[in-house]
Amino acid sequence: MDLDETQIPGGVYLCQISDSISCGACCGLYNVADPSHENLSALLENRTDLFDQTPRDFDSLSAFALTIENQENQERPYPEFHHCPYLGLVGNNRNRPGCLLHPLGKNNKNTDHRGLSHWGGFACASYFCPTCHELPARYKKILRACVDNWYIFGLALTENRCLGTYFGMIEKLLGHELVFEEVQNNTVFQESVNRFLNLKTTWPYRKKPFNRMGNYFFKDDLYPRETIDYEQLGCTIPPCDPILQSLGTWCRDMTELNHAIQNIDDMIHDAANTLD
Ligand code: SF4
Numbered sequence: 001m002d003l004d005e006t007q008i009p010g011g012v013y014l015c016q017i018s019d020s021i022s023c024g025a026c027c028g029l030y031n032v033a034d035p036s037h038e039n040l041s042a043l044l045e046n047r048t049d050l051f052d053q054t055p056r057d058f059d060s061l062s063a064f065a066l067t068i069e070n071q072e073n074q075e076r077p078y079p080e081f082h083h084c085p086y087l088g089l090v091g092n093n094r095n096r097p098g099c100l101l102h103p104l105g106k107n108n109k110n111t112d113h114r115g116l117s118h119w120g121g122f123a124c125a126s127y128f129c130p131t132c133h134e135l136p137a138r139y140k141k142i143l144r145a146c147v148d149n150w151y152i153f154g155l156a157l158t159e160n161r162c163l164g165t166y167f168g169m170i171e172k173l174l175g176h177e178l179v180f181e182e183v184q185n186n187t188v189f190q191e192s193v194n195r196f197l198n199l200k201t202t203w204p205y206r207k208k209p210f211n212r213m214g215n216y217f218f219k220d221d222l223y224p225r226e227t228i229d230y231e232q233l234g235c236t237i238p239p240c241d242p243i244l245q246s247l248g249t250w251c252r253d254m255t256e257l258n259h260a261i262q263n264i265d266d267m268i269h270d271a272a273n274t275l276d
């Protein structure tokens, strides 16, 4: 992204937040057959190695994409969501995901090569996901302060309804809005938030096999989430429904659903208790 703060929705930048934490979800980072941390790290590392040896001319950069596509499994949970082969690792120590074609990228000499991407350079430079537009600024700032690794950050970040519900339920328990300045140095609260974000990878209440850990967050309804049939299970819609849905919840019966809801409620109380 190349915009200044006044052009960023809500004034809180989420795409690159520190030397080691960034997102790459809209470049399709998690839209791979194996979205584990281990596999994504290896895949990004390999691309970055190859890109280092690639001359920055049109033919070589185009050939780079073809080589990567031939090397990697092209099966995707969301086949119509483009996964960009030019997403690699950036930073001095290659410790966060980022665009290898960006003008500030290593050896790119301020030349913007993103015109080679599937959606074109303008889209790459100006797109903001629904979370950027829709999540209240205080939640975005808190998220930035809490998150401790790029993998979970990008995986959880696009779940704006889930995050809004989570922070909103904490606020309801507290009886007031969360204040960034009051949590920015509260490591116990931050650990609690991270435990919640980690549910994206550890949530047990899912239909197996589960291949939708990443989120399809575009608003064209191409891949709607499976809804939970609460009526059939025997209850009304719980307040944490957006969280359950974003985690891909599937429960066989009411006992299992109660456990799932209790799990979420415990996490919300856990975070609120750190602020009492
Ligand atoms: S998904 Fe959102 S936060 Fe992540 S890089 Fe794209 S626009 Fe930025």
Ligand code: SF4
Residues within 6 Å of the ligand: 026, 027, 084, 085, 086, 087, 088, 098, 099, 100, 101, 102, 114, 117, 118, 124, 125
């Ligand atoms: S070229 Fe565009 S889509 Fe590809 S990694 Fe760069 S910013 Fe993302």
